[in-house]
Amino acid sequence: MSSYLRWLKSNVSGKPLSYVASILVLLIVSIVFEEINSIHVGQDAVFIAFIPAIIIIVYLEGRLVAIAATVVMAAGGLWARRVVNAQLSAGDWTRAIFLLVSGGLIAFMFHRLRQDLRGALDVAEARLAAIDATASRYRWAFERAAMGFANTNRRGELLQSNRRLCEMTGYGEKELAQLQLAALVHPDDRDALQELLRGLGDGATPFAAEVRLLRKDGKAFWARLALSSSRPDEVSTESVFVVVDDVSERRTAREALQAQKEWLDLALSAGRLGTWRIDLEDGTVAGSGKFWDILGLPATPTRRLEQLSAVVHPADWPKLAASANPSSAVNYDIEIRVRRKDGHVRWVALRGRLEEHDDRPLRIGVAADLTELRQSTLLRAAVRKRERIMLEERHRFSNLFPVITALVNMINVPENNVAKYKEMLIDRIRTLEATHMLLSRRTSTSGMLHDLVAQGLHPFEETQDITISGPSVTMPGGAAESFAMVLHELTTNSVKYGALGDSQGRVDVKWEFASDGAGNDVVFNWVESGGRKNSSVVRHGFGSMIIGVDGAPLVGHSPKLEISEYGLRYSLRLSRKEIEF
Numbered sequence: 001m002s003s004y005l006r007w008l009k010s011n012v013s014g015k016p017l018s019y020v021a022s023i024l025v026l027l028i029v030s031i032v033f034e035e036i037n038s039i040h041v042g043q044d045a046v047f048i049a050f051i052p053a054i055i056i057i058v059y060l061e062g063r064l065v066a067i068a069a070t071v072v073m074a075a076g077g078l079w080a081r082r083v084v085n086a087q088l089s090a091g092d093w094t095r096a097i098f099l100l101v102s103g104g105l106i107a108f109m110f111h112r113l114r115q116d117l118r119g120a121l122d123v124a125e126a127r128l129a130a131i132d133a134t135a136s137r138y139r140w141a142f143e144r145a146a147m148g149f150a151n152t153n154r155r156g157e158l159l160q161s162n163r164r165l166c167e168m169t170g171y172g173e174k175e176l177a178q179l180q181l182a183a184l185v186h187p188d189d190r191d192a193l194q195e196l197l198r199g200l201g202d203g204a205t206p207f208a209a210e211v212r213l214l215r216k217d218g219k220a221f222w223a224r225l226a227l228s229s230s231r232p233d234e235v236s237t238e239s240v241f242v243v244v245d246d247v248s249e250r251r252t253a254r255e256a257l258q259a260q261k262e263w264l265d266l267a268l269s270a271g272r273l274g275t276w277r278i279d280l281e282d283g284t285v286a287g288s289g290k291f292w293d294i295l296g297l298p299a300t301p302t303r304r305l306e307q308l309s310a311v312v313h314p315a316d317w318p319k320l321a322a323s324a325n326p327s328s329a330v331n332y333d334i335e336i337r338v339r340r341k342d343g344h345v346r347w348v349a350l351r352g353r354l355e356e357h358d359d360r361p362l363r364i365g366v367a368a369d370l371t372e373l374r375q376s377t378l379l380r381a382a383v384r385k386r387e388r389i390m391l392e393e394r395h396r397f398s399n400l401f402p403v404i405t406a407l408v409n410m411i412n413v414p415e416n417n418v419a420k421y422k423e424m425l426i427d428r429i430r431t432l433e434a435t436h437m438l439l440s441r442r443t444s445t446s447g448m449l450h451d452l453v454a455q456g457l458h459p460f461e462e463t464q465d466i467t468i469s470g471p472s473v474t475m476p477g478g479a480a481e482s483f484a485m486v487l488h489e490l491t492t493n494s495v496k497y498g499a500l501g502d503s504q505g506r507v508d509v510k511w512e513f514a515s516d517g518a519g520n521d522v523v524f525n526w527v528e529s530g531g532r533k534n535s536s537v538v539r540h541g542f543g544s545m546i547i548g549v550d551g552a553p554l555v556g557h558s559p560k561l562e563i564s565e566y567g568l569r570y571s572l573r574l575s576r577k578e579i580e581f
Contacts, residue, residue, distance in 0.1 A: 054103045055110075063111035070103025148223075148244030154197065156181040165244055168223070170216035181242065186212035186220055196227045200240060210247060222251045268366070276350070278305065278363040283324055287367070294348055294369050296340035313337035313345070320350070323363055330354045332363055335370065346371045429459075449473040449522075449579070452480060453509050456487040460500050460507075470511035473522055479578040482555035489546050490526050490570060497533045498568055505530035514573065522574040524556070529567040548572070 053073065058066030074096045081092045142149050148165030152158050161176040169176070169184060185193050189211035199207040208226035215221065226243040268275065274291025278284070284302045292299045295311055305324055309317050316336035323332060332352045339345050352365015452475070453468050460466060475483055491500065499505025506529045514521040544550050547570065548559030555578060562569040 051099075051102060051106075054106050058107045058110040062114070063107045066107035066110070067104055070100055070107070073103070074099045148242075148246075150176070150181075150242040150244070152181050152240045152242055154200075154240060156193075156197070159239075168215070168221070168244060168246055169213065175216075184213050185225075186214055188212070193225070196225065197240075200227055200229055210251070213244070221246060222248045272369060274367040276352070276365060276367055278323055280324055280361040280363065291367050294346070294367050295338055296342075296346070311338050311340070313339060323350075332365060347374050449475055449483070449511060449524075452484050453487060456484065456491050457507065457509070460491075463503070464500055465506040466509070467507075468509045470509075470524075471513065473511065473574075473579050475574075475579055479555050479574075483574075485546050485554055486556075486572070494528055494568070499528035499530050499532075501533070502530055511574075520576040520579075522579055524572045524574060526570040527567070528569075532563065532565060532567055 054066055054070055057069045077099070078088060078092060078096050082088055142162050145162060145164055148168050149162045150158055150165055151160040157180055158176050161173050163173075166173055166176065171179070182190055182193055192209045192211050196207040196209060207228070208224060210222060211225050212220040213223045213225075224243075224245040224247050226245075228241050228243075229239070267273075268288075268290065272290070274288045274294050276285060276287040276291045279286070283305045285305050285308065286302045289299045295308070297303075297311065305321070308320065312320055313336065316334075319334045320336055323334075330353055332350065332354070335347060335349050337345050338348050347370040349368045349370050350365060351368075352363050355362050355364050450468065450470065450472070457466050457468070494500035494505075494507065499507050508527040508529075509525070510527075511522050511524040514523050546554045547561070548554075548556075549561055553559045553572060556572040556574045558571075558573045560569075560571045
């Protein structure tokens with residue numbers, strides 16, 4: 001088409017000089033024809049015969065040549081009339097002028113038509129050049145595209161295929177041209193291909209589906225097959241454009257991701273965990289079904305954060321509300337209490353992190369119901385406490401008999417008065433009973449440090465040299481009980497091996513505030529003098545554990561124990577949290 005336009009343009013724009021002779025012959029023939037016509041037809045037709053010649057000349061040679069030919073024809077006609085008639089009439093001049101005007105109009109009209117035609121041809125040629133360039137670019141892109149391209153008809157016959165499709169399938173271009181599109185599709189997926197072709201018949205484009213294609217070696221791979229009509233109208237067409245994209249790796253990654261999601265869902269379900277997300281910009285909470293079940297709320301896509309205050313314990317709500325603050329810590333780990341509609345209070349742990357998703361700050365994490373765990377923890381703690389109490393009671397019970405025996409041995413019968421001896425013995429045993437009952441009680445009452453020491457040493461005050469001194473210090477209930485245990489161990493040990501088991505022994509008990517810059521610590525000192533049995537033996541057992549010889553003491557810190565043949569010295573520091581002023 002473009003070559004034809006160039007030929008037509010060259011013919012319209014001008015002719016070679018070889019045509020000059022033809023024009024001259026045409027002029028001579030026209031003049032001769034004019035003379036013959038004037039003789040046989042009459043004078044009324046004079047100059048009329050020149051009109052066809054002018055039209056031919058202006059078409060072939062252009063405006064100027066046609067005007068010049070018109071002038072020559074008019075002059076030739078006047079000359080011929082003069083030769084024939086010997087003179088020129090007014091009619092001859094009128095017809096000559098008419099010929100000049102007509103020839104000029106014809107020349108200008110044909111010149112204008114020539115210009116319009118040349119302009120139209122230029123536009124058409126430019127458009128054809130653009131179409132050729134576009135077609136060339138399309139062919140280049142078609143051949144070098146990263147995806148497979150092919151043209152097929154409605155019967156599925158492959159008309160043209162690009163290089164990438166040949167690489168995907170392992171066929172050559174000529175081999176593909178001999179196949180149908182359905183031959184490349186796995187038998188189990190050919191129904192999907194037929195659905196795509198039928199969809200094109202309904203006029204809706206494009207249609208796409210993921211199918212398995214077969215390579216030349218018989219191996220299958222996953223591809224996204226897209227079909228579209230090559231014409232943008234709704235009329236059925238024999239040409240169908242096929243796009244083939246190899247999605248094997250993407251599909252494998254998607255299947256692996258789906259498998260991981262299923263494993264994650266299974267793990268969350270097995271661990272009875274729920275997932276949640278807090279959007280810090282709009283203050284909304286989204287969660288899984290298990291998350292809402294843990295909170296005792298019906299499942300819903302999102303809720304406002306403040307709506308959760310209806311189920312969260314008022315004392316724990318500030319911790320949850322603080323999660324909406326973007327400036328808080330990146331890691332998020334809190335435990336809250338939730339009151340369900342049935343009145344049960346559940347402990348819930350929320351653990352997560354601050355993350356950025358699509359330029360939106362989010363807190364994302366998991367939720368776990370800790371109620372059973374906390375209950376079992378408390379139960380185990382109660383069991384351990386009960387076991388410790390039983391161990392303490394058994395230890396004190398085993399130490400009780402040596403103490404009673406020592407009391408009996410330390411009391412002499414006054415003037416062989418058995419009644420008086422029994423009275424004194426019963427009084428000592430009751431004092432010992434009071435100390436034992438103090439250690440057996442588990443109350444939260446406080447006790448004065450001086451009273452605890454005096455009560456523990458009261459059974460020995462009348463028979464032994466005992467001094468007790470120190471400032472007024474009150475100990476909370478738990479610390480007082482533990483400290484009474486320490487005193488009981490020191491007393492029992494002294495009765496068995498130290499000053500309280502010797503009539504000449506002495507016990508000095510003193511406490512004072514520390515003077516070494518240790519804050520408000522109280523330093524407690526137990527000093528025995530007057531000899532000691534088995535001074536080289538240091539026994540390790542429950543008692544030594546209580547006073548801190550084999551580790552941390554039951555109360556206080558920094559214990560020190562010194563034993564020699566002359567006695568014993570034990571010191572203990574009581575911190576601020578273990579005493580009251």
